[in-house]
Every structure is written in C-alpha cells, then in structure tokens.
Amino acid sequence: MATEQTKFSVMCSLFNWTQRAKSPAKKRAKFRKFLDSFCADRNFFPAIRLVLPNLDRERGSYGLKESVLAISLIDALGMSRDSEDALRLINWRKGGAKTGANAGNFALVATEVLQRRQGTASGGLTIKEVNDLLDQLAASENRAEKTQVLSTFIQKTNAQEMKWIIMIVLKDLKLGISEKSIFHEFHPDAEDLFNVTCDLKLVCEKLRDRNQRHKRQDIEVGKAVRPQLAKRVANAAEAWKKLHGKEVVVECKFDGDRIQIHKNGTEIHFFSRNFLDHSEYAHAMSEIIQQNILVDRCILDGEMLVWDSSLNRFAEFGSNQEIGMHLYFCLATLKLLFSVLVTIFFPSLLQPRQQGMDLTVTDSYAVSFYLNGLAVNSSYLELRCRFGFSGWMNWLDVAFDILYFGDTSVIHQTLKERHEILRKVVRPLKGRLEILVPNGGLNSHCSSGEPCWSFIAHNVDEVEKFFKETIENRDEGIVIKDLGSKWEPSDRSGKWLKLKPEYIQAGTDLDVLIIETCFPFQVAQFLVGLAERPSPNTHPKRFISFCRVGTGLSDDELDALVTKLKPYFRKYEYPKKRPPSFYQVTNHSKERPDVWVDSPEKSIILSITSDIRTIESEVFAAPYSLRFPRIDRVRYDKAWYECLDVQSFIELVQSSNGT
Ligand code: ATP
Numbered sequence: 284m285a286t287e288q289t290k291f292s293v294m295c296s297l298f299n300w301t302q303r304a305k306s307p308a309k310k311r312a313k314f315r316k317f318l319d320s321f322c323a324d325r326n327f328f329p330a331i332r333l334v335l336p337n338l339d340r341e342r343g344s345y346g347l348k349e350s351v352l353a354i355s356l357i358d359a360l361g362m363s364r365d366s367e368d369a370l371r372l373i374n375w376r377k378g379g380a381k382t383g384a385n386a387g388n389f390a391l392v393a394t395e396v397l398q399r400r401q402g403t404a405s406g407g408l409t410i411k412e413v414n415d416l417l418d419q420l421a422a423s424e425n426r427a428e429k430t431q432v433l434s435t436f437i438q439k440t441n442a443q444e445m446k447w448i449i450m451i452v453l454k455d456l457k458l459g460i461s462e463k464s465i466f467h468e469f470h471p472d473a474e475d476l477f478n479v480t481c482d483l484k485l486v487c488e489k490l491r492d493r494n495q496r497h498k499r500q501d502i503e504v505g506k507a508v509r510p511q512l513a514k515r516v517a518n519a520a521e522a523w524k525k526l527h528g529k530e531v532v533v534e535c536k537f538d539g540d541r542i543q544i545h546k547n548g549t550e551i552h553f554f555s556r557n558f559l560d561h562s563e564y565a566h567a568m569s570e571i572i573q574q575n576i577l578v579d580r581c582i583l584d585g586e587m588l589v590w591d592s593s594l595n596r597f598a599e600f601g602s603n604q605e606i607g608m609h610l611y612f613c614l615a616t617l618k619l620l621f622s623v624l625v626t627i628f629f630p631s632l633l634q635p636r637q638q639g640m641d642l643t644v645t646d647s648y649a650v651s652f653y654l655n656g657l658a659v660n661s662s663y664l665e666l667r668c669r670f671g672f673s674g675w676m677n678w679l680d681v682a683f684d685i686l687y688f689g690d691t692s693v694i695h696q697t698l699k700e701r702h703e704i705l706r707k708v709v710r711p712l713k714g715r716l717e718i719l720v721p722n723g724g725l726n727s728h729c730s731s732g733e734p735c736w737s738f739i740a741h742n743v744d745e746v747e748k749f750f751k752e753t754i755e756n757r758d759e760g761i762v763i764k765d766l767g768s769k770w771e772p773s774d775r776s777g778k779w780l781k782l783k784p785e786y787i788q789a790g791t792d793l794d795v796l797i798i799e800t801c802f803p804f805q806v807a808q809f810l811v812g813l814a815e816r817p818s819p820n821t822h823p824k825r826f827i828s829f830c831r832v833g834t835g836l837s838d839d840e841l842d843a844l845v846t847k848l849k850p851y852f853r854k855y856e857y858p859k860k861r862p863p864s865f866y867q868v869t870n871h872s873k874e875r876p877d878v879w880v881d882s883p884e885k886s887i888i889l890s891i892t893s894d895i896r897t898i899e900s901e902v903f904a905a906p907y908s909l910r911f912p913r914i915d916r917v918r919y920d921k922a923w924y925e926c927l928d929v930q931s932f933i934e935l936v937q938s939s940n941g942t
Pocket residue numbers: 510511512513514534535536537538539540541556586683719762781783942
C-alpha cells in the first residue's frame with residue numbers, strides 16, 4: 284500500500300502495540316513489518332516523520348506546549364474554562380484523585396477528557412490527511428486558527444487517534460523504542476546520515492533501499508550536525524579514572540545555548556542543538572563573525588551566552604531562561620528611562636555620534652539603546668537579540684571547538700589539533716566572540732582575580748578544585764575532555780565527561796515537615812525535615828533535617844503559621860538537652876536549634892521549591908540539601924505523615940539527573 288493512503292489508525296495500532304510490547308526485538312520487527320506492508324511505494328518520509336516527530340524539520344514549530352495546548356483543546360471542545368475537565372487539562376501535572384495515574388502525562392489526561400466526548404470508531408484519516416492537517420496547525424499564526432485545526436482533528440478522529448496526534452504535536456511518543464533502533468530498522472546507515480545532515484526527509488529519500496549501503500558522508504558547511512555530547516559522571520575521581528592516562532582539558536560548562544556557527548562566505552547559519560537555524564542571532568553577530576573569523580568557510584561549535592559589558596562578566600545564571608528575560612526586561616526599562624531623561628535634560632552630555640542616533644553597532648549606548656528599546660515589542664527572544672545589539676548586554680559566542688575549516692572537515696583530528704586551528708581561525712573579541720582553549724582565548728583575560736575557564740589538568744585534585752570553584756561561581760559545572768579524541772556527531776560515549784551539581788526538576792514541589800524554628804521570629808526561618816521511610820502501612824517515626832527555609836510567604840501567612848505552631852514550641856537549651864529522638868539533626872554549630880515543635884504530629888507540612896540545584900549537605904542530616912529554597916505554600920490540608928521521605932527525594936534527584 285502507498286504510504287500516504289495508509290490509514291492513520293494503522294499507525295495508531297502500531298504505536299499502541301509498540302508501547303505495550305516488552306521485547307525490543309519484537310518492537311523492531313513490528314516496525315519493519317509496518318514499513319514493508321504499508322509503505323510499499325518506499326515513500327517513507329510521511330510515515331517516519333510521524334514516528335520521529337522531534338527530528339522533523341520540514342514543518343515549522345507548532346507553538347503548542349502543554350499549557351497552550353490545554354487551552355486550545357478546551358476551546359476546540361467548546362468546554363467552559365472552569366469546568367472540571369477543563370481544570371483537569373490545565374492542571375495536568377498535578378494529579379490528585381481525579382486524574383490519578385495519568386497525572387504528569389498530558390496526552391493521557393487529554394485522552395480521559397476526549398473519551399467522554401469522542402466516539403470510538405476511527406475517523407478514517409489517512410497519513411496524508413494527518414500530515415496536511417499538521418502542516419496547517421504549524422502554519423496557523425494564532426491560537427484561534429490552531430484551535431480551529433484541532434477542532435477539525437477532533438471531528439475526524441477517535442480519542443485514541445487524538446491521543447497520538449497530541450503526542451506527535453508534543454513531539455514525544457513515549458514508545459519505549461529508541462530512535463537508534465528505529466533508524467537501524469529503517470536502514471543500517473540512516474542514523475549516520477541523519478547525524479551529519481539533520482535532515483529526516485533527505486535520509487528517507489536517499490535510503491529507500493535497505494539492501495543498498497550508503498557511503499559514509501562527512502559533515503558539510505550549511506547542514507547542521509548533531510553535536511558531540513558529554514557523559515555524566517558522579518565526581519571528579521570517576522572522571523579522572525575514566526580518562527586515565529589521557530591528556531585532559533577541563534573546561535567550565537557554560538550555561539547558554541549550544542550553537543554551531545556555519546560560515547560560508549557571507550552566508551552564516553546559527554544551528555541550535557535541535558538543528559533549528561536561529562537567524563535571530565544574525566542581527567547581533569554576523570558582522571562580528573565576518574570580521575573576526577579569518578577564514579571563508581568553517582563550522583564552529585560553541586555556546587551562545589549573554590555578556591554584561593557594564594560589569595565585564597557573563598550575565599547572571601538563568602539569563603538565557605524565562606526568569607532572566609524578566610530581569611532583562613526590568614533592566615531594559617530602567618535603562619530606557621535613564622536614556623530618555625539624559626536625552627531630554629542633558630543633551631550636551633551625549634556624544635555627537637549618539638545625537639545622530641546611530642543605529643549601527645556601537646559601544647555608546649544611551650540613544651541607540653533608546654531607539655532599540657522602541658523597536659522591541661514582539662517577543663522576549665527578539666528582545667534578547669536587541670540587547671545583544673546594544674551596549675550593556677551582548678551576545679557572546681564562546682567557541683570551544685572547530686569542525687570544518689577551509690575545504691575540509693577537521694572532526695577526525697584530535698581536540699588538541701582542533702584547538703590549534705581554532706586559535707588560527709578566530710580572532711577573539713572580548714565579550715563578543717571568544718575561544719575556549721588552554722592558555723589562550725578567553726583564558727588570556729585571566730589575571731589576578733579574574734576567573735580562568737579552562738586548563739590542562741595534571742591530577743584529580745586540580746579537577747576537584749576547579750569544580751568547586753565553578754559551583755561557588757554558580758556555573759553549571761565542568762566538562763572534562765580527552766585532548767586526543769576526535770569529534771563525533773551525536774556521540775555520548777565518554778570522550779567528553781560532564782560533572783554537575785545534582786539537581787531536581789525545576790518546579791518540583793517538595794512536602795517537608797517543620798521541625799524547628801529560630802527564636803524570636805522576626806526572621807522566620809524554619810528548619811524542615813524529610814521523613815525516614817516508614818515500613819509499609821505505618822507512619823514515619825523519624826524526621827531528618829533537610830534545609831532551612833524562610834522566604835515565600837506573605838506576612839499574614841507567616842503570622843498564621845507561627846500562631847498555629849506556637850503552642851507546641853519547646854525551647855531547646857543547648858547543650859543540656861539532646862534533640863528529641865524523633866528528629867535527626869547534625870551537631871553543626873550553624874544549625875544549633877532554638878525551639879522545637881514538640882512532636883511531629885503537631886507540626887505542619889510546607890511545600891517548598893528551590894533553585895534547580897541540590898547541594899551535598901554537611902550541616903543537615905539528609906544527604907542533600909537545597910540551594911535557595913522558598914516556601915510555595917503551607918499545606919494545612921496534608922497530614923504530618925504525608926511528608927516526603929528521604930529515599931523518595933534521592934530517587935527524585937536521580938531521576939531528574941538522567942544522562
Ligand atoms: P545538560 O542538560 O547537562 O547541558 P545536554 O544533554 O544538554 O546536558 P550534554 O552534551 O550532555 O548536553 O552536555 C554538554 C552541553 O553542555 C553541551 O551541549 C553544551 O550546550 C554545554 N556546554 C557548556 N560548556 C561547554 C563546554 N565547555 N564544552 C562542551 N559543552 C559545553
């Protein structure tokens with residue numbers, strides 16, 4: 284059967300079966316059978332783009348993350364936004380009795396809701412029709428149009444089919460079969476070809492015949508390459524052991540966006556980690572690249588960061604994330620105001636060039652910033668680019684590798700050799716374009732007091748020391764690289780190792796129990812604990828000190844909380860009395876308790892959130908503590924024994940850390 288005429292319901296059956304099956308070999312065989320039977324015309328792309336939606340770059344972005352999708356579905360189904368099902372969709376993460384086991388999986392929560400509104404019979408859409416509608420969804424410019432397309436989908440599918448449409452839109456099918464296996468089953472050379480082209484359509488078209496091998500292709504300027512990746516290690520000693528006997532460079536792990544710069548004469552592309560061409564960088568960076576990359580054709584691998592030229596340092600942690608955007612926005616507004624005031628009241632202070640309102644790249648920012656500021660109105664992303672263009676905040680590319688130079692790919696050369704090429708190819712420009720090579724580039728700014736960003740390590744202690752410094756500095760961690768290694772697309776086998784502080788998923792709420800508080804209460808600071816995991820069907824017997832938390836509540840909320848707990852506070856007279864046996868704390872002097880809550884049963888649960896990092900804890904009894912915890916809310920609705928236990932917390936940290 285021709286692929287495009289195959290019913291989408293056939294794909295849904297394949298997806299359902301694959302998701303349920305346990306054996307990887309059977310999953311692969313079933314996929315092969317599907318390709319043979321339902322893509323007999325060897326037009327594989329229409330089907331494979333639905334199996335690997337995260338790799339499909341032919342369609343633009345849908346602009347639909349779960350939260351927007353929830354609202355669009357609510358509207359498409361004609362539900363009231365405060366109906367029970369609408370709230371279920373909006374609060375899909377939360378769970379609770381109603382959403383039950385599906386909590387946290389948007390597509391499943393949506394299926395629950397859809398099942399009550401859609402029939403069970405297949406809508407009969409073909410693969411072509413699904414792709415056409417998805418094209419429309421991606422092309423639609425506003426939520427009303429998207430809602431219209433979703434409504435058409437709903438009319439033409441049943442709940443099961445709609446579930447898979449939603450998963451395709453969210454670009455994660457959770458099939459339990461790796462991308463590698465899918466590629467391999469399709470064609471033995473598919474993964475290799477995809478890694479160097481990032482073009483799924485091209486892969487499907489070039490590799491129509493499974494029995495005909497494809498000559499290994501090298502990287503090309505202008506085609507995104509899947510980046511070399513880093514393998515996670517637990518500590519410096521493990522990293523050192525893994526790279527035993529090798530010459531090793533240790534680098535700061537910058538917290539920006541991984542960007543490949545492809546320069547081909549005047550044509551410049553900025554490919555992100557998921558192979559999108561971020562043309563918005565062009566505005567701020569193209570001229571700098573033209574002037575400071577001293578070769579016509581090349582590919583640089585690096586991290587795009589924000590440089591604060593007024594403070595002469597990388598902009599604060601998180602500035603590339605949503606939260607930072609708000610900060611930038613505030614800064615922008617202040618600077619804008621300042622510029623306007625200066626322009627109006629002290630025009631003579633301005634340089635003639637500024638009075639001319641020069642809109643080219645300039646270091647004298649007052650008026651140009653003002654003009655840029657006015658030009659900014661559409662998106663935060665654009666806002667960031669405009670900042671890059673202006674004086675205070677600039678885009679800075681830190682190139683840590685080079686993949687192509689002149690007419691040849693250099694990925695087969697050693698990292699040490701590539702560093703040498705990088706030195707020749709890039710003329711560093713402080714705060715705009717830097718190279719990360721030992722004893723040069725970004726490191727040549729190292730002088731007393733200024734940090735160094737990479738070095739050749741001679742022993743594990745040096746690695747450990749550098750890691751500690753980066754953490755103090757609130758950097759993301761370190762990357763440890765084998766200087767003798769070549770650069771391999773998509774490789775995570777351990778040529779690069781990353782060491783990061785452990786973290787928990789941003790936004791995770793942790794339910795902890797108040798153990799103690801400082802006395803008197805003017806600076807409310809609660810010592811909170813995690814439960815020692817109780818035996819099944821019993822309540823916890825001990826609580827382990829975990830962190831101190833004070834911020835997050837309003838004065839009224841705080842007053843109410845302290846009033847409730849006050850009758851149960853017992854003053855602790857150090858060192859005469861030991862802590863009550865149901866609390867485990869350390870003897871650390873910083874954590875010398877003031878007043879205890881006299882038994883866990885009388886205490887109250889707090890939901891706390893934190894900076895995404897955890898830290899190994901010496902002052903608290905739990906193995907980890909949190910950086911910058913904040914109280915999200917007081918959980919009067921929870922019983923004391925519903926406190927998170929230490930074991931579950933550790934599992935949470937481990938599952939959050941992944942690769
Ligand atoms: P993470 O979430 O830890 O960044 P990841 O899966 O996005 O992981 P990894 O390959 O595992 O990516 O980690 C390396 C990432 O770290 C790179 O993709 C890059 O964006 C970033 N990075 C920052 N500094 C460096 C550096 N000096 N060398 C290599 N990668 C760096």
